[in-house]
Amino acid sequence: MSGGAAAGSGLRADAKRNADQIRHAAIDAFRGRGLTVPLEEVAKAAGVSKATIFNRFGGRIGLIDAVIEEVVAVELRGIIDRTRAIGDPWERLAHYVTAIRDLQYRQPAANDAMLQVYPDAQSLLEICRAAGEINEELIEVSRAAGVLRAEFAADDLHALLHDNALALKHGTRPRREDYDRRTTFLLDGIRGRSRRT
Template sequence: MTDGTDSPDEAREADGGHERPVRADARRNLDSLLKAALDVFATSGVDAPVREIADKAGVGVGTLYRHFPQRSDLIKAVVRNEMDACADAAVTLAAEHEPGEALSRWMLRFTDFIMAKRGLAAALHSGDPAYQALPAYFDERMIPALQGLLDGAVAAGAARGDIEASELLRAGAQLSNLGQGDDPAATRRMIALLVDGMRYGAEVKG
């Protein structure tokens, strides 16, 4: 993949919370960098050499620094990108599955997001002010996404009606963060049990 340079186009790049127009090839580079960074951070930690990330993405180090001048810019972009992907999955799941199944599948998708984020924990909990806006962004994206699925499940009689999306997110995150050495399959089973328990006391509306 060749290095991309920024120029006006329809594609948009989120860089440190600010949008800039980017070319299609630069957009591809950006997507590759975010995926590579997530993988490298998961295996080598957030202090991994930037060249390792650039090499895995198939771009030059200069491209990485052009998009992300500071390491914190890259970490923020990785987290926001994963939040967006998880939140956006709610729309797709709601269109493809019955309400209860859509809710269950999204909770498992959310669990995958939480477990993938473990490699970034050292940075996100470091107290660095660069990451202060991420919790608000999490609420902004995740709560409406889950609330829509939850409302659909409640209306269909697939979930009880006294649960708030914010509560369910906290429960899912806690189950997914029980320990670094947890078996992902076991965590997913616990999440499935959590969702199954939400069916107790459910009533079909209307």
């Protein structure tokens, strides 16, 4: 092997190692504090310069697209799949609302995705599209079954979850027990007559 080929191989190995370190650091940072974490902090955690993030991923949008699957998309799809596996229309809707609110509480990146903080990130738009589809589906089936207030629409569900994202991102974080109690109040408020006690 020539010296040039060996040097090139070493450079590629360094580049891959840097990219992996950046990805791991970004996943940890975004999971803990959302997608707006300063890139300087991600770079420091990865042991690289901020310029390296731009060189490897093109900046924040490219980095989000590279890691959003592990940060929040896999979990969101899991919620959607489990929701669709539930037979009872009300239980299906209640599970979805509870699971999404739980995700919002635990994962700040879920709120950033819902608020479309970075509208140029195609991966975030895909998350919003998937959530919008199941919102429509759940509301249509639940209203047809009479388990949901007749006047409650998919836009209302979107607004409730969107407002929750705003409150969690910009407001005072509630205690978990208070937060869960309010999820129960929300569900009681949208329940149709056939499911009221």
